[in-house]
Structure formats: C-alpha cells, structure tokens
Amino acid sequence: MSTYTAPYADANFVIKELVKFDQYCSDAGLEEVNSELASVIIEEAGKLAADVLAPLNSTGDQNGARLEDNKVLETKGFADAYQQYVDNGWATLTGPEEFGGQALPNVLGTAVNELWHSANMGFALCPMLSQGAVEALIAHGSDELKAQYLPQLISGEWTGTMNLTEPNAGSDLSAVASKAIPDGDSYKITGQKIFITWGDHQMTSNVVHLVLARLPDAPAGVKGISLFIVPKFKLDANGAPGELNDAVCVSLEHKLGIHGSPTCVMSFGDNGGAEGYLVGEANKGLMYMFTMMNHARQSVGLQGLSISERAYQQAVEYAKERIQGTRKDGSKMPIIEHADVRRMLLAMKSGTEAMRALAYVAASDVDKAHSDDAEETQHYKPRVDLLTPIVKGWMTEFAQELTSLNVQVHGGMGFIEETGAAQHYRDARILPIYEGTTGIQALDFIGRKMLMDKGAALESLQTEMMITVNALSAVDSPAFAKMNRELRMAVERSMQVRTWLLDKSASNPDLAGSVCFDFLMMHGFLCGGWLLAKSALAAHEQLGNGEYADDFLRTKLITAEFYIDNYLPRANRHADTVMSGLSGACAIDTEQF
Amino acid sequence: MSTYTAPYADANFVIKELVKFDQYCSDAGLEEVNSELASVIIEEAGKLAADVLAPLNSTGDQNGARLEDNKVLETKGFADAYQQYVDNGWATLTGPEEFGGQALPNVLGTAVNELWHSANMGFALCPMLSQGAVEALIAHGSDELKAQYLPQLISGEWTGTMNLTEPNAGSDLSAVASKAIPDGDSYKITGQKIFITWGDHQMTSNVVHLVLARLPDAPAGVKGISLFIVPKFKLDANGAPGELNDAVCVSLEHKLGIHGSPTCVMSFGDNGGAEGYLVGEANKGLMYMFTMMNHARQSVGLQGLSISERAYQQAVEYAKERIQGTRKDGSKMPIIEHADVRRMLLAMKSGTEAMRALAYVAASDVDKAHSDDAEETQHYKPRVDLLTPIVKGWMTEFAQELTSLNVQVHGGMGFIEETGAAQHYRDARILPIYEGTTGIQALDFIGRKMLMDKGAALESLQTEMMITVNALSAVDSPAFAKMNRELRMAVERSMQVRTWLLDKSASNPDLAGSVCFDFLMMHGFLCGGWLLAKSALAAHEQLGNGEYADDFLRTKLITAEFYIDNYLPRANRHADTVMSGLSGACAIDTEQF
Missing domain, CATH: 2.40.110.20 (Butyryl-CoA Dehydrogenase, subunit A; domain 2)
Incomplete structure (x- = not known):
C-alpha cells in the first residue's frame, strides 16, 4: 500500500504565485487571512490526510460499505476518522460564519479538499456531498430551513x-x-x-x-x-x-x-x-441544481488532480525502490534511471502540477466572482463558467491517463490488486462520468460557455494567456524562447478555432456536438500549458530569493518545459480534429454501426 | 452481460483486400487454401466463440480460478468449452502437418484467434500460451522432444x-x-x-x-x-x-x-x-525466447484488437437501447443519436478496424517472412521485426482508450460491475504490460528495429505508404483528396523524424530512451491511417461490384475518413514530442521527483 504526503511545496507555490492569494485577501478585506495562514492550514490538514485517512484508503476498497436491514454500514474505521475530521473543525472551513463556518476563501477549501481526496477519495466524497447540500441551502433555502439544517451540516454533525x-x-x-x-x-x-x-x-x-x-x-x-x-x-x-x-x-x-x-x-x-x-x-429545482453544479463540478475535477497526485507519489516511490536493469558499470539500478520510466514520471508530475494550477486558479476565480465589486464579478463570473467544464472534463479525463501510468510504472505488479496502483486506476474511472459526463461538460463548454456569448469569455481568457506569452519572451533563455514560441502558436490556434467555430456552427447545427470533446480537451491542455508557463516565469523570478528551495524552483522549470514538449502538442492535435469538422460522425447512420 | 458476434464482414474484407490472401495462397502454392475457405473457417470459429466462449466470459471474471492443495481449479464450464475447442480441431489450425497440424497460414490463425480473445480473453490465453510452446519446440527442440510433446500440444490434448x-x-x-x-x-x-x-x-x-x-x-x-x-x-x-x-x-x-x-x-x-x-x-535460452516473441507479441497486440472489438459491440448495443434525451419533435431518443456518443462509437469502430487491418497484415507478413523465396524472406523478415513492436505496443495502448470509451458510453452504468463494460476495461489493462511492457516495445522499435539498420526497414515501409498516398490522389473526391493530403503530410513527417533521429541520436545516447514511446505511438497511428486509407481505396473500387454489401463499403469510407480526422493528427503530435527531444526527462535528477 502506498503512503501519502501532502504536496506542501507546490500547493503553497500555486497559492502564492499563481492565485496571488495575499493580494486577493487584501483586496477582499479579509483580515488575518493570508498565504501564511493557508500554509499552516494545509500543513495541519495534511497530517490528518496522511496519518488517518490515507491508511484507510485500501481498507475502504477491500471492505466496502455493506447493507443490512436497510442500513448502510460504512467501512470500519471511517466513523472514527470522520469524527476526527469534524472535531478538528475541517467541515466548517468555508461555511458562512452565521451558521458556524469559518468563511475562509473557496480556494483554500479547494487546496484542503485536494488532500482529502488524495488520501481517501471514497471517504472524502461524504463531506464533498455535504458541501453541495450546504451550498444549495445557503443559496435557496428559507431562513427556517437554514436555521434548522445549516449549523449541523456545516459542523459536520450531519x-x-x-x-x-x-x-x-x-x-x-x-x-x-x-x-x-x-x-x-x-x-x-x-x-x-x-x-x-x-x-x-x-x-x-x-x-x-x-x-x-x-x-x-x-x-x-x-x-x-x-x-x-x-x-x-x-x-x-x-x-x-x-x-x-x-x-x-x-x-x-x-x-x-x-x-x-x-x-x-x-x-x-x-x-x-x-x-x-x-x-x-x-x-x-433544475436552476437550483445548476447553482450548485459549478462547485460540485470543480470538486470532481479536483478529485482528478487528487487521485493523480496520489498515483504519482506511489509511482515515484516504486520506481526508486524497484531494481531492474544494469548500469554501464555493471551495477544494478532502480527503474527510475530508465529514460522511459522518467518520461512516465515526468508526464505524471507535470500533468498533476498543471491540474493543481488550474484547479486552484479556477477556485480562486469563484471567490472573485462572489466579490462585492461589481466590475470584478462581471469579469470573473463568465470566467468561472468557462473554466468549470474544463476543470471537470479535462482534469477527470487526464486522471485516467495519469493513474494508468502509475499501473504501467509498476509493470506486472501494477496489475496485482495488493499493490494498490489498480485501486487508484479503478477509483478514477468514475470521475469523467458522475456530476455530468465529459460529453455533457463538452457540450456545456462549446454551447453555453462559448457560442452563446459569441466567444467573449474565451477571448478574454486568450487575451490573458497572451500576456503570459509576451512575458515569456522577456526571459533570455532557450527554454523560455521555446515556451514562448510553442505557447504563442497554441493560443493563436485557439483564437483561430474560436473564430472558425463561430463562423461554421451557425450554418451547421450538428458541428458543435461532434467536435465539442476535442474543443474541450484542446483548451484543457492549453490552460495547463499557460499556467505552467506562468509558473515557470514565477519560478525564474524567485530563483535565489530564498523564499523557495532553489531545487523546487529548478524542478518547476523542468516540469513546465516538459509539459510544453509533451502535452502542449495535444492542444494542436485536438484543434486539427475540431477543424476537420468530424463530419463522419454526422454522415453515418445508426444502422451502420 | 454483452453478447458477441464475430466481425465476419470486416475480417473477410481485410483478408481479401489488404492481405490479398488469394494471391498469397497461390504464390505460396497452397492448394485448396483461399479466402473462401478462410471465410468458412472464421464463420465456424465465430459460432464456438459466440455460443460457448462468450457466455463464459463474465463467469470467469466473477468466479476466477482457485487453488486447492497446489491444484488450480479453473472456472466451472471452462473444461467443457476447452474440450469442444479441442474436439473441433481448433488447436491444430496452424501446426505442422507431421505433428497433426493443419498447416494453415499464420494470418488465418490470427483471424481465428481474434475471435477467441474477443469472446473470452481469460480462457483464450490458455491455447495462446500452448501455441508459444509449440513454436519453441518446433524451432529448437530435438527430434525426440518434438515427437514426445508436439502431437499432444498441437492437438490440444496437453x-x-x-x-x-x-x-x-x-x-x-x-x-x-x-x-x-x-x-x-x-x-x-x-x-x-x-x-x-x-x-x-x-x-x-x-x-x-x-x-x-x-x-x-x-x-x-x-x-x-x-x-x-x-x-x-x-x-x-x-x-x-x-x-x-x-x-x-x-x-x-x-x-x-x-x-x-x-x-x-x-x-x-x-x-x-x-x-x-x-x-x-x-x-x-534467451535467443530461443526471442524467436517466439515475435509471435507472442503479435498475439498480445491482437488481444488489444479483440477486447476493443468486444467493447465496441457492447457500446453500440447499449447506445441503441438506452433512451435519454429528446428529439426536436419531442419524442425520446436513444443515446446513439447524440453527436458525442456517435463520435465515441466511431472512435471505437475506426480504431478497431485500423487495428484489425494492421494485425492481419503483420500476421500475413510473418507468413511471407517464412517463404521459400529468399528475396521475399529478405523483404518481409525486417518488416515483421519492425511491425511487431507496433502491433504489440500501439494496439495494447490503444485498447486502453477504446475499452474506456465503452465504459464512458454506458455512463453511470459503465461503473457498475454487473454491466460488464468494466470487465473489458480491467481485462485490457494487462495488455501493455505482459509479454514486454510498452517501454520495452518502444525501445525495441527505436533501437533494434530502426537505429540499428539505419532506418532501412522503416524507409521501406514509408515507401510502401507513399504508394497508397499516390493512389489516393487518383480518386476524384473531396474525401480522398483530404486523405491524400493528410496522409502524405504524416508520412513525410515520419521520414523527417527518421532522418532527425538517425542524426541526433548518434551524439545523444539518452535521446532514444526518452522519445521511444512517442516514436512508437506515432508510427502506430500512422500505420492505422495508412491501412484504413488503403481500405478506403479498396472499398471505393469495390462499390457496386456486388462482392460486398454497398452499405459495408460506404461505412468503410466513413470510418477511414473519421480516422484521418480523429487519429492521424496524433501521429503529428507524437512527432512534435519526439522532435522536442524531451530533454526534461534527462535533465531531472532522481531526487527532484
């Protein structure tokens, strides 16, 4: 069974450098909330996640819930773990203060939720669903219902x-x-x-x-x-x-x-x-459900990150331990020294970091969309609407691949259930299905989030991406020059696809449905590239400043570059498929399958 | 549980039009063996596969083998099924006549093996391993060992x-x-x-x-x-x-x-x-193992096709039955009418057909590599060596995606074990691992099969692909013009990558290991595109001839076009990644993971 350690360094880096959490807290007038507090909270949550929840993950897999006389008996050990979760106040993190919550920003709740899902996704689904119920009641419940149910739901008592x-x-x-x-x-x-x-x-x-x-x-x-x-x-x-x-x-x-x-x-x-x-x-009811869905869908996208991070940690641990193959000097070596294994590990690492960047940034955009400042709300509300199907759709699809790589790194042992790699792979498979399948996300993305506003929200995102592209050109290094070149091409491709789609879909009502999946995946890989390039810029700037370990920053530059080489070309290949129109999907009759 | 029907029409089409089986049989002097006989054999095998083996597939999953007193008790029903397999002479298909075999071509054995693995992969592994043992003994055993063991291994008695x-x-x-x-x-x-x-x-x-x-x-x-x-x-x-x-x-x-x-x-x-x-x-021993490996590795690649075909059939069946969503006229519709579901089904269909084309062609190349004609052997031996890691590596990786699409088409039901979609997905996961992981295949492909002969075998394949490219330009239709354009670009890209690799890897010994996976996948998607384009040409030629149902031929044109739109861009994106050099994989230290 694999152990788990919360990814403190990267979580803190993303919160400070990409989310710009301190700036946000100060702008939002949040006193005593800052990145230092966030770091402390993540560290504390990390302990519960690693020490209590993670060891119960395989227990839950092997001894799942049972039904007896219409009563569900959850996995042994879960009740104790849940009580610790409640006793330490974790359920209250983002709830409103009037009902006993701590009213902390959504992005911080997201960073903490990442850890629960990494440690034990089956368990963490329980509080995740409670959060959805809380949101529904806050947004739409009467004062009486709120008073009756919210305090206990927010404390975790129910x-x-x-x-x-x-x-x-x-x-x-x-x-x-x-x-x-x-x-x-x-x-x-x-x-x-x-x-x-x-x-x-x-x-x-x-x-x-x-x-x-x-x-x-x-x-x-x-x-x-x-x-x-x-x-x-x-x-x-x-x-x-x-x-x-x-x-x-x-x-x-x-x-x-x-x-x-x-x-x-x-x-x-x-x-x-x-x-x-x-x-x-x-x-x-449906409208109320949609209110909650942004949060619920981002939460499921987050699970894609969480389980990929867990799988990554397990893969690295195994690859460092498993001896196989001979060095040139005749000594035996761990498989992490094989180039193709390193490729797989870097694919997992860079993919996971790209997802974390997107998940936190999107979660922070939710905070900003709820700002008191109307201008800010007006900017961030459509941004959240745009990013949510990407977070849900792309991150959950991506998680299939990354958890599969963990199985692959383990070789034959990966196929043996006791190893635990297979559990992450099996667990992950629900993610592109529940809370709206990838097809539903893709249709939402291309239709309600793009065609309906004539591409305005997407254009705003592309404009922001171009700021990053231009900043990359200011750094004098071959790696940044390459990132600049590749990311610029990919953003320009996105602009081209947007224009093309707006133009073509007017006369072809079937087009959007046929190409929506590729349009979604294209922008997932693009967002990942954008945010890792932004991370690389921040890492470059921080090098030698003492705020972060230099080794962490140097690794960040490598993962960003690897992502641009390995994943960004996919944005272009999905663009090719979108612009092919995939007319075959419309031309074929049901009987021809 | 899903039913299974052997893919008669496509198997016959590939055997006649791509393998050119009649020509081969006539050249090889095989009397009474021709595509008509092949068709009859596939039909008979299809009955056993569908009626006897397929219904035991979920039985095997739910009631796997058990161990009692050092004896393995196989799944109930398997012994009877195996006896039928033996009684009907299926084990003897390709074995040499002197030991009781029917000495039929390997490609025919491959077409039949496809059915066993589709019907029940867990079961079919047993005769597959016997075939490996038979090959080892034929190639390397003494006359005494052959006499003692081959007749019973070939009959299936042992x-x-x-x-x-x-x-x-x-x-x-x-x-x-x-x-x-x-x-x-x-x-x-x-x-x-x-x-x-x-x-x-x-x-x-x-x-x-x-x-x-x-x-x-x-x-x-x-x-x-x-x-x-x-x-x-x-x-x-x-x-x-x-x-x-x-x-x-x-x-x-x-x-x-x-x-x-x-x-x-x-x-x-x-x-x-x-x-x-x-x-x-x-x-x-190792050399002897390698002798067998070409066959064993192609067999595992074939399993990738088999399980994808089974998954595809299940997905289509469900998509036609499952009612969800409303037509414009207010009536309810099956999900197969949703564009994104059709995309998934076409992705499965075109991917499966591409794999079948490659599996049979590569199997037929094995026959030709064993020809009495030295010139033919000299041409086909390196071709088999080149294609084998693609068949094994690409087809088994591809099977992960296609069996996953079946789960996805089923939505929530796909995650429920009783549906059976999850079984195919779980079963498929071993394929890129056993008989040499994808990493092993990729290293074999880039090293022993490409760099070692200075790209000669690959160049010969590219030349053959270009013949297809040129033939595409002779058909006057927008679909063929597009196939011509896209395939030409992809083949030219392959030529460019070959030259680049031969040039760069001399001075950079780590390069091949870092990019081998992408180099392999690139050529898998390219081979698929090449052979489906060839299929489209054959289908176009046969239209109206009465040899095949026109509907089958028209569908073939659609799947080929869809493949070019949906999958061929991946060859280019893998090429981008190869030519990036993936230097990050070498730059990172073990401790930075």
Missing part, C-alpha cells in the same frame, strides 16, 4: 446528499418522475433514486437528502422539477433527529471502484411518503 | 506454459536465478517463477512448462540462460503422463482483470528438483 438520478433519468433530468404531494406545511415524497453517494451510513445522527421531484401540477420536462429537503430522521420540536422518515437505502451498487463510498438506491415513500420540505420556489 | 519471470527478473531477464543441474539425460530444475499464465489447471491430462534456468557453469547475465521443458506429469515409457513432477503452483495472484486466467506462482524443485530436458543448446 451529512448531506444529492438525489437527482433515477433509472430513466441520468444525464437527462427532464425524465425525473419522483413525486411530491403537498401535505400541510410539508410534502409527501415518493420515488426511487439511484447512484446516491453516501445515501446512508452510521457516522452521524442524521443524513439530509436534497431530492428532485415533481409537484402534482408541475409542467412537463425540466421546468417542472422542484427541490426538496428530506431528512433521514425527521426533526423533533427541538430540532433534533427524531422519528425515522420514509426514506431508506434499498440496495448498494457493486462498483468498479470507490468501494469505500456507498452508492445507494434510495427509496422514498414506500410507506406513504417521505416527509419533505420545499427548498425555494416550486419548479425551480 | 497445454503449454512459458516460465520466464522471477521475483527479481521481470523485464530484465539477466537476473534469472532458477537452476538446472545435470542428472543423467535430464536436469534437476529448482527455482520460483511468477506471473505464469495458466501454470496449472485440470482441463487436460498434462501441462508442459517451458522454463528458463541456468546451468551450473553458465556465464552471468542473459548469455547464461538455457531453456528447459518440464512436464507437470513425467512421461512414462509409452509417452503418457505418469508420475507427478516436482513442479507445482503454490499461489495464485489476485488481479485487476483476466480472473478467468490463473496467474500462478510456480515452484520448481521443492522436493529435490523437477525433471527437465534441455531444449536446443545450452545458454541459448
């Missing part, structure tokens, strides 16, 4: 779930069939929900379900979906969990990975209807 | 294994430590071997192990390895299995996939030494 999917309503929520019948102040909810992450467990005294259902008079399709809160235990007069509600887990899925995370089939209303309470207004 | 790997000798066979002590006419073999596929089972009356071990006076390293034959049951005076030998399975690996295939830890000589017989000359 956990939250999202109940969207039904057997016939996956990506297409218009098919949601669960019903909500008014019954006095509340509603009787009936229906079956599937793929409900952490839908039940015994770690807390209550579980708070957010459920999409239809009112009797609701319009058909997505405009007739409402959001309800359905607690596992109804609250008594004191607001404490009382009588069991009519909402139970009826089975658990047998999955490829994340065995530690129970994936429940939830049945609502087998005995007359589960008591539920309307969140916000009727028929606005 | 099965064979390969015992190479040891705990400290994986990719690096110089570390083999198993010992062979002369003992009269035979040898006492002692040592432990790991990762032994189908090392034991109860389906046949004997299992014949081929084992690498060292003689007492052997030189160190790879030059001191000899090859021995060690039967599970020693042969009695009549040549029948008699007394149990001192060679047992002591444990089974718990693996990510191919659970139906027992992966054994074999212990030789726990009770004084297993009786073994030297194959060929002492200390030439």
Whole structure:
C-alpha cells in the first residue's frame, strides 16, 4: 500500500504565485487571512490526510460499505476518522460564519479538499456531498430551513446528499418522475433514486437528502422539477433527529471502484411518503441544481488532480525502490534511471502540477466572482463558467491517463490488486462520468460557455494567456524562447478555432456536438500549458530569493518545459480534429454501426 | 452481460483486400487454401466463440480460478468449452502437418484467434500460451522432444506454459536465478517463477512448462540462460503422463482483470528438483525466447484488437437501447443519436478496424517472412521485426482508450460491475504490460528495429505508404483528396523524424530512451491511417461490384475518413514530442521527483 504526503511545496507555490492569494485577501478585506495562514492550514490538514485517512484508503476498497436491514454500514474505521475530521473543525472551513463556518476563501477549501481526496477519495466524497447540500441551502433555502439544517451540516454533525438520478433519468433530468404531494406545511415524497453517494451510513445522527421531484401540477420536462429537503430522521420540536422518515437505502451498487463510498438506491415513500420540505420556489429545482453544479463540478475535477497526485507519489516511490536493469558499470539500478520510466514520471508530475494550477486558479476565480465589486464579478463570473467544464472534463479525463501510468510504472505488479496502483486506476474511472459526463461538460463548454456569448469569455481568457506569452519572451533563455514560441502558436490556434467555430456552427447545427470533446480537451491542455508557463516565469523570478528551495524552483522549470514538449502538442492535435469538422460522425447512420 | 458476434464482414474484407490472401495462397502454392475457405473457417470459429466462449466470459471474471492443495481449479464450464475447442480441431489450425497440424497460414490463425480473445480473453490465453510452446519446440527442440510433446500440444490434448519471470527478473531477464543441474539425460530444475499464465489447471491430462534456468557453469547475465521443458506429469515409457513432477503452483495472484486466467506462482524443485530436458543448446535460452516473441507479441497486440472489438459491440448495443434525451419533435431518443456518443462509437469502430487491418497484415507478413523465396524472406523478415513492436505496443495502448470509451458510453452504468463494460476495461489493462511492457516495445522499435539498420526497414515501409498516398490522389473526391493530403503530410513527417533521429541520436545516447514511446505511438497511428486509407481505396473500387454489401463499403469510407480526422493528427503530435527531444526527462535528477 502506498503512503501519502501532502504536496506542501507546490500547493503553497500555486497559492502564492499563481492565485496571488495575499493580494486577493487584501483586496477582499479579509483580515488575518493570508498565504501564511493557508500554509499552516494545509500543513495541519495534511497530517490528518496522511496519518488517518490515507491508511484507510485500501481498507475502504477491500471492505466496502455493506447493507443490512436497510442500513448502510460504512467501512470500519471511517466513523472514527470522520469524527476526527469534524472535531478538528475541517467541515466548517468555508461555511458562512452565521451558521458556524469559518468563511475562509473557496480556494483554500479547494487546496484542503485536494488532500482529502488524495488520501481517501471514497471517504472524502461524504463531506464533498455535504458541501453541495450546504451550498444549495445557503443559496435557496428559507431562513427556517437554514436555521434548522445549516449549523449541523456545516459542523459536520450531519451529512448531506444529492438525489437527482433515477433509472430513466441520468444525464437527462427532464425524465425525473419522483413525486411530491403537498401535505400541510410539508410534502409527501415518493420515488426511487439511484447512484446516491453516501445515501446512508452510521457516522452521524442524521443524513439530509436534497431530492428532485415533481409537484402534482408541475409542467412537463425540466421546468417542472422542484427541490426538496428530506431528512433521514425527521426533526423533533427541538430540532433534533427524531422519528425515522420514509426514506431508506434499498440496495448498494457493486462498483468498479470507490468501494469505500456507498452508492445507494434510495427509496422514498414506500410507506406513504417521505416527509419533505420545499427548498425555494416550486419548479425551480433544475436552476437550483445548476447553482450548485459549478462547485460540485470543480470538486470532481479536483478529485482528478487528487487521485493523480496520489498515483504519482506511489509511482515515484516504486520506481526508486524497484531494481531492474544494469548500469554501464555493471551495477544494478532502480527503474527510475530508465529514460522511459522518467518520461512516465515526468508526464505524471507535470500533468498533476498543471491540474493543481488550474484547479486552484479556477477556485480562486469563484471567490472573485462572489466579490462585492461589481466590475470584478462581471469579469470573473463568465470566467468561472468557462473554466468549470474544463476543470471537470479535462482534469477527470487526464486522471485516467495519469493513474494508468502509475499501473504501467509498476509493470506486472501494477496489475496485482495488493499493490494498490489498480485501486487508484479503478477509483478514477468514475470521475469523467458522475456530476455530468465529459460529453455533457463538452457540450456545456462549446454551447453555453462559448457560442452563446459569441466567444467573449474565451477571448478574454486568450487575451490573458497572451500576456503570459509576451512575458515569456522577456526571459533570455532557450527554454523560455521555446515556451514562448510553442505557447504563442497554441493560443493563436485557439483564437483561430474560436473564430472558425463561430463562423461554421451557425450554418451547421450538428458541428458543435461532434467536435465539442476535442474543443474541450484542446483548451484543457492549453490552460495547463499557460499556467505552467506562468509558473515557470514565477519560478525564474524567485530563483535565489530564498523564499523557495532553489531545487523546487529548478524542478518547476523542468516540469513546465516538459509539459510544453509533451502535452502542449495535444492542444494542436485536438484543434486539427475540431477543424476537420468530424463530419463522419454526422454522415453515418445508426444502422451502420 | 454483452453478447458477441464475430466481425465476419470486416475480417473477410481485410483478408481479401489488404492481405490479398488469394494471391498469397497461390504464390505460396497452397492448394485448396483461399479466402473462401478462410471465410468458412472464421464463420465456424465465430459460432464456438459466440455460443460457448462468450457466455463464459463474465463467469470467469466473477468466479476466477482457485487453488486447492497446489491444484488450480479453473472456472466451472471452462473444461467443457476447452474440450469442444479441442474436439473441433481448433488447436491444430496452424501446426505442422507431421505433428497433426493443419498447416494453415499464420494470418488465418490470427483471424481465428481474434475471435477467441474477443469472446473470452481469460480462457483464450490458455491455447495462446500452448501455441508459444509449440513454436519453441518446433524451432529448437530435438527430434525426440518434438515427437514426445508436439502431437499432444498441437492437438490440444496437453497445454503449454512459458516460465520466464522471477521475483527479481521481470523485464530484465539477466537476473534469472532458477537452476538446472545435470542428472543423467535430464536436469534437476529448482527455482520460483511468477506471473505464469495458466501454470496449472485440470482441463487436460498434462501441462508442459517451458522454463528458463541456468546451468551450473553458465556465464552471468542473459548469455547464461538455457531453456528447459518440464512436464507437470513425467512421461512414462509409452509417452503418457505418469508420475507427478516436482513442479507445482503454490499461489495464485489476485488481479485487476483476466480472473478467468490463473496467474500462478510456480515452484520448481521443492522436493529435490523437477525433471527437465534441455531444449536446443545450452545458454541459448534467451535467443530461443526471442524467436517466439515475435509471435507472442503479435498475439498480445491482437488481444488489444479483440477486447476493443468486444467493447465496441457492447457500446453500440447499449447506445441503441438506452433512451435519454429528446428529439426536436419531442419524442425520446436513444443515446446513439447524440453527436458525442456517435463520435465515441466511431472512435471505437475506426480504431478497431485500423487495428484489425494492421494485425492481419503483420500476421500475413510473418507468413511471407517464412517463404521459400529468399528475396521475399529478405523483404518481409525486417518488416515483421519492425511491425511487431507496433502491433504489440500501439494496439495494447490503444485498447486502453477504446475499452474506456465503452465504459464512458454506458455512463453511470459503465461503473457498475454487473454491466460488464468494466470487465473489458480491467481485462485490457494487462495488455501493455505482459509479454514486454510498452517501454520495452518502444525501445525495441527505436533501437533494434530502426537505429540499428539505419532506418532501412522503416524507409521501406514509408515507401510502401507513399504508394497508397499516390493512389489516393487518383480518386476524384473531396474525401480522398483530404486523405491524400493528410496522409502524405504524416508520412513525410515520419521520414523527417527518421532522418532527425538517425542524426541526433548518434551524439545523444539518452535521446532514444526518452522519445521511444512517442516514436512508437506515432508510427502506430500512422500505420492505422495508412491501412484504413488503403481500405478506403479498396472499398471505393469495390462499390457496386456486388462482392460486398454497398452499405459495408460506404461505412468503410466513413470510418477511414473519421480516422484521418480523429487519429492521424496524433501521429503529428507524437512527432512534435519526439522532435522536442524531451530533454526534461534527462535533465531531472532522481531526487527532484
């Protein structure tokens, strides 16, 4: 089994140099919040992640959750770990102060969440879902619902779930069939929900379900979906969990990975209807879901980073230990000395660092989009909308490749389950699926985020990228000259593709659907190149300043250069595919498959 | 669980139009062997594959082999299936006639093997390993050993294994430590071997192990390895299995996939030494292994095709059935009507067809390399050497992506084990590892197959590709004009990279190791594009001739065009990475990871 160490140096570097966290905190008037505090928080979280959660990761895989009498029994050891997580206040990090939260910036929550997911993704899904429920209630719940549920959800005393999917309503929520019948102040909810992450467990005294259902008079399709809160235990007069509600887990899925995370089939209303309470207004459930989705989707993208980082650490550890092959002097050598193994490790390292840069920058943009300054909001809101499908889509697809490289570095041992490399690979496979498949992200990116605003948000991003390109040309070194040349070409290619798409898609309604995947991946690899080039500039500037270890900064220059050589050409190849129009995908009939 | 149908139409098309099987048979003087016979054989094999083997695929996954008292108990149902395989003579297809084989061309054996691996890869590994043992004995065994073992191995009455790997000798066979002590006419073999596929089972009356071990006076390293034959049951005076030998399975690996295939830890000589017989000359074991490796490596590459084809069929079936989303007229539609789903299916279809084209052509080149005509041999021997690492390396890497697309097409259901998509994905993961990792293939390709002959074999392939390029320009259609343009650029790029590498690697010994992976993948995607373009030319020529269904031919044109749009740009992006030199991989120190 692999150990885990939080990537302190890189996390701190990204927060200071790319996010410019100190500047943000000062601009936002956050007193006592700065990069030093962030560093301390990450260090503390790193201890819990490494010492408590990481060792339970393979336990969760081998002894996943079980169902007994409609009760989900989570993996042994998870309840203790969860209690430590709650006792140390980790659940409260970003919640609003009025409900017991610490109101720290989203980017800091993101940096800390990275560690939980690296350490134990199956476990960390539980608080991740709670955060989603919290957001939904903050944004749309009545004061009464907020007062009843938010303090316990934010402290972690209770956990939250999202109940969207039904057997016939996956990506297409218009098919949601669960019903909500008014019954006095509340509603009787009936229906079956599937793929409900952490839908039940015994770690807390209550579980708070957010459920999409239809009112009797609701319009058909997505405009007739409402959001309800359905607690596992109804609250008594004191607001404490009382009588069991009519909402139970009826089975658990047998999955490829994340065995530690129970994936429940939830049945609502087998005995007359589960008591539920309307969140916000009727028929606005889908809109409310979308509010949460930016956060949830960035969180899943973050999981792509987390599991890649964990896989990378395991690969490096193995490659340093495993002796195979002979040096020129006849002595035996560890496989890390083989050039192709180094290529794989650098591919993992540079890919992971690119993802971290993007994840934190996008998370910080969320903070800025919630600024009090209208101009700032106006700039960052569309930026967040643009980056979110890239974070979710690209980072989760990328994670497939990087966790696979870990298996490959292990050779035959990688295929043996006891090694643990296979677990990361299996766990990662859910990421491009849940919270909206890559196809959904890609359609969102090309349609709602690009074509709909005539490419304005993308143009703004390209303009910012060109600032980095120009800064690269100011450094006198062959490596920077090459980064400058390659990144400039890639950004110009992105501009060209934007113009081409705006032009062509008007007359060809099928085009966007056919090329959206490549358009998304293209910009993922481009964003990674941009931010690593920015990192290289910062590293170059900091060399010798004493703020960072010189070895760390020199390594950063290598990873950036390697990324430009190894990954940036992919942006161009995806551009080629986009501009081919992929007309074959439209020309072929269903029967020809 | 998914059903399986042999891809008759495409297999026949490739055999006739790309392999030019009739021409080959006539040139080789094979009477009564022609593409019609091939078609009948593939059809018959397809029945056994679909009706008997395919339904046992998930059985093998869920109820893998078990070990009891040093006996491996294979999955229930496998023994019956194996008996049918033997009774119908499938094991004898390509074996020499003097030992009971049918002496059919290797390409036909390959087309049939594709079906077994698609239907049930875990099962099909057993006869695949026997074929390897047969080849080793034919090439290097004494007449006595051949007479004793070949008839039963070729009939399938016994099965064979390969015992190479040891705990400290994986990719690096110089570390083999198993010992062979002369003992009269035979040898006492002692040592432990790991990762032994189908090392034991109860389906046949004997299992014949081929084992690498060292003689007492052997030189160190790879030059001191000899090859021995060690039967599970020693042969009695009549040549029948008699007394149990001192060679047992002591444990089974718990693996990510191919659970139906027992992966054994074999212990030789726990009770004084297993009786073994030297194959060929002492200390030439490694060379003998290399003889077999071309075949074994192409077989593993073929598995990449097989499992991708199976995954593709499952994805299409699901995409046609799964209703999700609404048409413009308000009716519900199957997901196959979504453009991004069609993109994924076409990516699987065109990728699989490209692999089939390459697998069969390379298999046919093996036949030609064994020709009686010295000139033909001289041409095809280096061609086989060149193509083999591409077949193995590229096709197995590609299979990761295509089996992953099947999971993706299934959305959430893909992550649920009962769906079966995850099994193909898990099973596929071994392919770029066993029989030489992708790194090993890539080093072989760039070093032994390219730099060593100064690029001659690659140049000959490029020349042949250019003939196809020129033929494309003769067809007057925008699709062919585009294929012509793109393929020409890609072939020219390959020529440029060859020259560049020959030039640069002389002065930079680390270069080849750093860029070999990209160099290999580049040529895999290029070969696929070349052969699908050739297929498009043949399809265009055959349109309206009545030999093939027009719908099949039109679809072939679409898949070729899609491949050129979707995959061929990757050849160029890998070329970019090769020519970047990936200097970062050399610049970084072990401690910087």
